[in-house]
Amino acid sequence: MSVVLGVLRLPHGRDMRIPIYETEHAAGLDIMAAIPEDKPLNLAPGQRELVSTGLVLEVPAGFEAQVRPRSGLALKHGVTVLNSPGTIDADYRGEVKVLLINLGQVAFEIRRGDRIAQLVVAPVSQVEVVLVETVTDTGRGEGGFGSTGSSA
Template structure:
């Protein structure tokens, strides 16, 4: 277990902090910290940056991956546009979620709604070494679809 420090911002202080909904859940649910009287309406094909009302302090060597919630995608066609979004360990600003509505109906983001999940993952830094050539591989330069469908 690692410690994830969470700062509840004034506009999110009354919301539940991120939580695992089940013992085996990989992600902590993130909630919308929108004004109760002014939900965000995302039209079909539209997108919105939704505040969560919290800031994080992840341990060095870890990142927070902001991922979609499968139920929103299935029922409404709403997902995280830049999935997974990355929260770096040195970022201290508010976590916001970029939602997109691929559904056919407008989607209303209400205060406290679970809008995404945060997976905390270890990150390795690489030492970049330039070379004149790379080792051969079975795949070679084959790109998109080169290994079959």
């Protein structure tokens, strides 16, 4: 079964390609910066910026689109998606924007058409929330944040 993701290009993204999978088995669709050609964005170390993509998505009911970092940007430049993964709900119809942060040591320039993040479309479940008096006991219990150790 194929899942259809509707994509609307906004006026400032009309000349840009729609998101595509770069390889045959890629999980994420690359998305690009739709910023003015003559105004590259200079992301200083520690700076965060909401970057336009020029896209509105029509995510099908029962799915979400997750905005995730690109590993190459993170490794080579320290640039990542701050709220990763960011969720685009099936009922959201605004422009997709990517919250980037530069965790690197030097400024990073973003130009129009640069691939800045990836989208992974995934199924979601909605649950029925019920109030309980107690929770079931497990072997782990309240252990968290490193309680299982760090070596094999």
